[in-house]
Amino acid sequence: MKKKLIGLVLSMAMVGGLLAGCGSSTSASAPAEEAVEAEAETGETGAEAEAEAPAAETTEASAIKVGVIYVGDENEGYTESHMKGIQEMKEALGLTDEQVIEKTNIPEDESCFDAAADLAEQGCQIVFANSFGHEDYMIRAAEEYPDVQFCHATGYQAAMTGLENMHNYFTAIYEARYVSGVVAGLKLNEMIDGGQITAEQAKIGYVGAYPYAEVISGFTSFFLGARSVCPTATMEVQYTNSWFDIAKEGETAKKLIADNCVLISQHADSTGAPAACEEEGVPCVGYNIDMIPTAPNTALTSPTNNWGPYYTYAVKSVIDGTPIDTDWSQGLADGSCLITDLNEAVIAEGTAEKVAEVEEAIKSGSLHVFDTTTFTVDGSSLEDYIAAHADEFAEGGAYAFMDTHVSDGYFHESEPTSAPAFAMIIDGITSVTQEN
């Protein structure tokens, strides 16, 4: 409050100054502007020449410049994992610190466009952005700077824009979530066998960020993993409407526990939920980072992204002058996603063996996470549900994206588009926004 008042007093006090300052700057800026314009033009042609070179032949790794836009900073798990990926790319390709410009705490608004354009003008040949809401601004930048490659994580529009320099990428994190779900399911089984809960009480609580495909796909794969070993499992999802809110995530976890959930998982980026679980003594599965330091007595494991392989691939493509996939998604097979160390103190017996077996099955393609025989929507199979609601899909309703993904008895998550697309609430899961 005080700060705000000061701000007001200040703006009042400064009005005079601003008036004077602004008047003089506009009159003085005309010639200066022209000079800058001329400079920018020459700069542009320079950049063009540079950008054309890699398309035709290879570029020296030492001539490349990489720009990265992060929604958070190293204090936030999701961005931290991206930073590690960039670091890994730097080491793999032998880039120096000067060759990578990182911008942190860029909100999902006009500032993202400003940042992307600024990076392009600083001579970056490739620019990454890591948050869903950055996408529209990255597309605008891609239109404006056709010689620079723009890569956006978690987005879904690159292919639709038809721009050659706009790309989407996302790991097949649903595979790691499925595996972490198996870990959770085995824990539930242990609790049932130990008489702590009955089979019917095996209810999982899930702290989700926002009610859209990325989160829905995530919790569905987690739930399917859990139910594959614990058939009576059910799940309740509650949303925080924020990617990072320690207090709210903790509160939501406690609310779920009060609602008789006996195991908690999350798709939000803080340690709030595991900390609450440690307090309440409820086992939990985290996200992004190893939660064992936060919850030594309750954390089982966390599914996590490893962005190193993608960043290395994308930057190397620019160096080699090869095109970058419009939609890129890799999972367990090439190490782009994984689960963190299992917490021996908490996991059920035999977990490590089962995890190895499931991981192998996913990698070999013998197990499909979204196998349509393993779940139902409104009592019918996914195929039947889509057929029965064909009108909705034709109109481009809420699930317009989904029908193109289903074939051969499973939902091809992250295949046609890199962004998660599974956006239906399956039977067994209750979600507060279900009626929408």
Add this chain to the structure above:
Amino acid sequence: MSKQNNTSGRTVIHMEKRNSISRKKAWTIRLTAVLLSLIVCAIVIVAITKQNPLQVYAGIIQGAVGSKRRIWVTVRETVILLVIAVGLVPAFRMRFWNIGAEGQILMGGAASAALMIYLGNKLPLPVALILIIAVSAVAGMLWGIIPAFFKAYFNTNETLFTLMMNYVATQIINFLICIWENPKGSNTVGVINSKTKGGWFPKVFGSEYGLSVLIVLVVTVLITMYMNYSKHGYELAVVGESTETARYAGINVKNVIIRTMCLSGAVCGLAGALIVSGASHTISTSTAGGRGFTAIIVAWMSGSIQIATQFGLNENASDIITGILLFFLIGCEFFVNYKLSVYKEKEA
């Protein structure tokens, strides 16, 4: 006690309000403040980061004006802050503490977002733009009239009232996001009309922000004239000095309060249109971004982000530097308005 007095005498600081101060002296004080703050910042920079402070300052300047785009971004942020400050001037001159600029901006922004979504692609651009500017000003005006009405007729506390109106506006925006969100569930509206650019400010002076600059300059000139050369401007200044005097002079105080807040709210609402249609092309609860409160701080932001990236500092480090600068700038206004004299009290 008396013995002590005999030996030393007490040091007394006497504070006196200045009746007038020469322009030169006022600016000397401000410049000194800036210099002092830079020196303190330099000490902090060296202590925390072991960086050369001169390089960091060069980084700030680079970040603000280092390229044509950066200059435009700085200009954009500055003019938006300017127009908000200009909008607040009449209310504050009247001693009506309008803390509600934030809400007035949001309502203006919501109005222009609505017009862009529902009519942006249907109307010819000039018509759409005129409508956007007019309707957003009206929306901000409405948000300003409500507290002014209650102040005029029921003498409510306008500080609290306008502050509370901000929260109502934020919740209205949240509600609108539920309707407009794209894609569904993401809690963001995304860029409105990103393909057709319907309702976007066109390029003027070779920049998409040129029109905003033009509008702000016009508004600034008009408000300055209104404040200094019109009867209205004089009346509101009298009301600000003393409502009793105003009443005695036959000024209708109620009318002046409502009229002035209409103007103040309308300019803030217009700022909302400049932000939404002229720059971000989206709406969120952070659209106003605290600009209504801290109109100046944001102007430094484009510079401070640059320091953070260039020197691998945490965002927070650049916030500290900004904070120190602002502390000195605010602090110096005290010395502009008050004269301090230090002397030893003579023995009684």
